[in-house]
Amino acid sequence: MSLDAVLSHVDNDFENAIARLLDLLRIESISTDPAYAQQCDAAAEWLVDDLQDIGFNTEKRPTAGHPMVMGTGGTGGTHVLFYGHYDVQPVDPLDLWDNPPFEPRLEETENGPVIRGRGSSDDKGQLMTFVEACRAYKAVTGSLPSKISIFFEGEEESGSPSLVPYMTEHAEELRADVALICDTGMVEPNTPSIVTMLRxxxxxxxxxxxxxxxxxxxxxxxxxxxxxxxxxxxxxxxxxxxxxxxxxxxxxxxPELPEQVAQQWQGLDFDEAKFLAEVGLSVPAGEQGRSVLEQIWSRxxxxxxxxxxxxxxxxxxxxxxxxxxxxxxxxxxxxxxxxxxxxxxxxxxxxxxxxxxxxxxxxxxxxSASNMKIDHPAFEIARTALGDEWDNAGVYVGCGGSIPIAGHFQDIVGIETMLIGFAQDDDSIHSPNEKYDLRSFHKGIRSWVRILDALSKT
Structure with missing residues (x-):
């Protein structure tokens, strides 16, 4: 099997992948509002059906809140567990949307085509990059590249009240060689990023x-x-x-920043003055002697x-x-x-x-903060694979915010987590007119194909 054949299938089937994503985006799966409980359930059902079409053994699992979606498929290689969430943020204020938030569409912008709609970036578009990569692999080879488990939740945007009890009860079922999360972004438009520290x-x-x-x-x-x-x-x-x-x-x-990571951050095309000027500021106000990236990622x-x-x-x-x-x-x-x-x-x-x-x-x-062990062999494998797809080499980055699921995988399940996402800073997640760059969706799919292919050989 040629990796190029799977990547070519991604390219040739991309219009269908867009159509599937638009279909999922039409489901109003707002988890925090009880009025949308049926829509959350419908989103879970949609994903169960789609994963079953690919060949995953998939179930919708009940919780005290919205259901989990669990799926397994493939054999051999590095066993990966992929996590995403199908619920979305409320759409208020509605009058600031240019178009109805659950009538997704393609739009041309000065920076290229985008998919516009609630959940397009956070997290349905990101989630579907991985699903589409699995679909392409199965279509070309007849099987998944390795053993893959799927874990989707429907309460991430409302505090995940059912998550820890569910993970505690099903820790053995969730165990894998490494967990993958696609709910983060790229540090620069052409630089793929692996988040290795969460505050x-x-x-x-x-x-x-x-x-x-x-x-x-x-x-x-x-x-x-x-x-x-x-x-x-x-x-x-x-x-x-x-x-x-x-x-x-x-x-x-x-801790002090590891030298390997510090060098990668120094090589980024990050303009501290521009970063501050965009919000009307001019002088960093944090710890003296620390760069802006250090202040927001590692301090x-x-x-x-x-x-x-x-x-x-x-x-x-x-x-x-x-x-x-x-x-x-x-x-x-x-x-x-x-x-x-x-x-x-x-x-x-x-x-x-x-x-x-x-x-x-x-x-x-x-x-607590979450710190990923970048000496785990999967990290360099994924970073190399990302560099093969994008203009720049992959980098290890920090994240100023908190993503509790990463720590839960470490503490409850006992596995390391890689956070690889393709969102851009201007995606307006949680805000009106949320979008996902069509390029992010396309190259995100291709990136996961490369990562899964490389991990299957270990």
Whole structure:
């Protein structure tokens, strides 16, 4: 069998692949809204039928929420487990869409043709790149390249409440040599990327309580403690003059960037000034001596996400507030311990409390960072295969956000995860007018063909 024959089939069948994707995009599988429960079920059914057509032994599995889709097929080679999600974000605000979000279509743009519609990039278009690669391989060779398991969920966009219980119960069934996820993007339009580090997340909502009611600032200003003054000082002191976080023990478990990865990042055509200028900024405000890419991919952060207290309505009210509140989040890297970060932050706040002030501290979740072991042989195999398809060599990159499923595969199932996606920064995921470049869809399929072919030989 020639790899070129499978790639040629992808090219020749591409119009049909587009039609299949458009068909899936028409299903309004909004997971967070109970009104769309039947549509979520319909999307799962659509995928079961499509995978069965390819030859996968596929089932729709019930959960307390939306169903999982599980499929298996092929034999030999590196056993891969592919994960994706068929649910999508709500479409609000609807009036900002140029066309109905669930009437997908092809559009010409100044950067080339795109597929426009909710879920086109996140994650139905990405999910279908892998499915179409399997379809092409089966059509040309009569079989899948190796043993492949499929795992699709329908609650990723609503917090995945059924995911951990399901994975815990079915850990043995989910076990493979490596897990693959296509729910990320490319660092540059022509540079394929493998995400090897995902930051964890700690969130807290805090309220400082002072007097038992709001007070007149003329009568009580001076002798009365002002919770806003206490809170803002404590929050301001979360950072030192060099942009570092001051919490006790905060940098325990924070690794330095491996030299191999640092060199790849230095070779990227990334313009720090342009990155900041696009959002109206000019000077990096994070840790001094760290590049912007380091700051958003491989370094931990502390950020105030919201703050309120006192009178904030129209006009002016001379009041001393009884309370002041804030929402604060921390992005974690390496082996930082989320529980220790919570404890250190609460201790930091309490150290600023004067007499007559109390603290209410409410945790809003705690998840560790995920770090992929790039010495796993599958990583270099995939990076080489990606380089064979795209203009530039594949690179290992970080991700500023959090993708919990990657850590779940490591912690619950015990397998390493490769995150390879073909989305672009301007895909407007979660926003009106979401799109997926036709080039990303096409070359994404071809990329998976190359990766699966290379892994089948190991």
């Amino acid at each position: 964890g997340l700690v969130g807290a909502e805090i309220t400082l309580n002072g007097p038992n009611k709001d007070l007149h600032s003329g009568m009580y200003g001076g002798p009365s403690i002002n919770p806003i003054r206490v809170l803002t000082r404590a929050l301001a002191d979360l950072h030192n003059d060099q942009g570092g976080v001051t919490l006790e023990g905060f940098y325990e478990g924070v 931990p952060t502390a950020e105030v996400n919201g703050i309120w207290g006192g009178y904030t309505g129209e006009g002016f009210k001379t009041v001393l507030p009884a309370q002041a509140s804030a929402k604060v989040s921390f992005r974690l890297v390496g082996t930082q311990d989320p529980d220790k970060i919570h404890a250190a932050f609460e201790a930091h706040l309490r150290s600023y409390l004067p007499a007559d002030c109390t603290l209410d501290y409410h945790r809003h979740g705690a998840s």
